[in-house]
Amino acid sequence: MTYDTLLVLDTIEDRLSTQSRELITFAAAIGCGDNSRTLLFLPGNNVEAVGRALAEETGLAIVICRHEQLVYPNPDLLRLLIQETMAEFAPKLVCFLHTMRNCQTASALAVAIGASSITAVESFIADEHGMTFQRSIANGKLRQNVRPTTTTTIVTVLVGAFSLPDKAPSGRGLTGQLYRRNYPHIASSCMPLEVCRETESGARLEDADVVIAAGRGIGRQEKLPLLKDLASLFPNAAVGASRPVCDRKWLPFSHQVGVTGKTIAPRLYMACGISGSPQHLAGIKGAHCIVAINTDPHAVIFSVADYIVIDDLNAFLPLLAHKYRERFDHE
Amino acid sequence: MKILVCIKQVIDTDRPLALSPGERWLPESGDACYRMNSYDEYALEEALLLKDCIPGVEIHALSVGPERATRVVRQALSKGADQGIHLRCDKAPLSALETAYYITHYARSQDFDLVLAGVMSEDAMQCQVGPLLAALLSLPCAVSVTAVVLADGGRITVCSELEGMLTEKIVLPLPAVVTVQSGGNIPRYPSLSNIMRAKEKTIRTIDAGDMAAAAPSEEFLPLAYPTAAIKGTILTGTRDEKAEQLLDILHGRSLL
Ligand SMILES: Cc1cc2nc3c(=O)[nH]c(=O)nc-3n(C[C@H](O)[C@H](O)[C@H](O)COP(=O)(O)OP(=O)(O)OC[C@H]3O[C@@H](n4cnc5c(N)ncnc54)[C@H](O)[C@@H]3O)c2cc1C
Helix, strand or coil, rough: CCCCEEEECCCCCEEECCCHHHHHHHHHHHHCCCCCCEEEEEECCCCHHHHHHHHHHHHHHEEECCCCHCCCCCCCHHHHHHHHHHHHHHCEEEEEEEEEEEEEHHHHHHHHHHHHHEEEEEEEEECCCEEEEEEEEEEHHHEEEEECCCCCCEEEEECCCCCCCHHHCCCCCCCCCEEEHHHECCCCCCEEEEEEEEECCCHHHHCCCCEECCCHHHHHHHHHHHHHHCCCCCCCEEECCHHHHCCCCCCHHHEEEECCEECCCCCEEEEEECCHHHHHHCCCCCCCCCEECCCCCHHHHCCCEEEEEEECHHHHHHHHHHHHHHHCCCC | EEEEECEEEEEECCCCCCCCCCCCCCCCCCCEEEEEEEHHHHHHHHHHHHHHHHCCCCCEEEEEHHHHHHHHHHHHHHCCCCCEEECCCCCCCCCCCHHHHHHHHHHHHHCCCCCECCCCCCCCCCCCCCHHHHHHHHCCCEEEEEEEEEECCCEECCCCCECCCCCEEEEEEECEEEEEEECCCCCCCCHHHHHHHHHCCCCEEEHHHHHCCCCCCCCEEEEECCCCCCCCCCCCCCHHHHHHHHHHHHHHHCCC
């Protein structure tokens, strides 16, 4: 049996990442709604139950690939295992979620089999020339169109670019074919020891109705009081930050919003001096209302903002707080 | 211990990026528009920290790019790298594989114990040069690393950041390739004496044209502006008026 597309799912300690399922939507879009030639690849130490449930839920064929060294992510090992699976099922397109670890696996696989590997794919065009994949460059300011010229293509798909698939109507009864594979003779010289969760307490961004967020555009740590002051005007507000702000230790890591920070869905998100990189935007997809303040009229954050203020935050934020006090403090 | 640090010169994306029709890569701009890729600054700092605490560490800083890329190599020298290498290549865009291929040529000639690169370049955003290098050199690799610690038996222990606030601790044998994420260290400023000393040093230039190139595996079509047009409301008027409007809006939405 051969398949056109292989979707590599992510597990950590045998738990499936929910977002991995977005790949199913991506593959369906490429196959014009038809996923019958799509094969799922589920790696882990003990993922039998997860795999069966997935085959039942999605009706898709699935390779349950067991290896005791797959409790924690191990791209080096994963690459070797995927290669075995590819030799058997001959897919022409291999898809991963765009994570740093998966970029590593994709790169290693590309070199091993002579495939093209295109990362952080957001969309695609299928026409008489074949597939063209679209991705952001320059922090999201421009879009690059890349066309693979090899017979096999590997892509990593940006998290959130495709939605989660609808749950299949129950009782459909079409369970996908299960392939159980283990390759105990394959080993890796990289040894993952453990996975730790960042437990730094502090900012309770998840519970705040309003998040006033600082970006690198604040320029200096000394500017943070401008944001804190503004936050104090709202009933349940917190101060958030982009990664560079936390990297510079202007705010603790618990304030960071984005793929490597927190995912939040406040009623109001006010982005101050934040450019709107894909990694940051991934954390605020659920925000109900976004206000962006930025000096750059072409800032990417404006493409997701509900209200756009093209201005210098150093002047605008104090003025906003001042006008608020003028208006409401006497009531 | 010999460490190679791969450094890219990137365009400053805070500036407007004007495209001419048919352009396949960011148009050439004035010298002032370019700087060192920030993740590479963190990679270089990680190498310098190792050098600070282990005797006999030698750091080679290498950049693939046009003539202007020598600026970031010089900058690396002024921060404390021992040797500067410029792999001169005017082609743009280079695929990640092409870049990695060129660096591999140099790495093979030198016996490095550790190869460091930034986790991503801020212009191309592919996150691939590091792991491709590892694959081409058949070396173990860890990506998105915020700390490298030398362990016993010619091994390193690294903290590799996963998405969603998770960190993985990995042990890997040397030689190895590691890509560095921001935040694990604070890149230093060069001292005045180091800047002076770096000015004296010669940067070795190797013409990429003299090296075998990777067979292209993808074609880059003309760039475009993102299609996601502005959906929101642009507040207009004076600063005072914009502030008043925003208060009205927030009040109207019962947020204030
Ligand atoms: C693997 C990986 C994971 C990452 N995870 C995250 C993450 O979880 N969260 C995250 O945020 N980033 C993350 N990043 C980093 C991300 O790619 C961007 O570098 C980062 O989001 C940029 O932050 P910024 O918008 O604050 O800074 P910049 O992109 O530098 O933008 C600063 C903005 O401020 C504006 N500005 C400057 N001065 C002023 C002023 N006076 N008034 C108003 N505006 C001004 C500028 O026009 C610019 O738009 C990650 C990167 C990688 C590679």
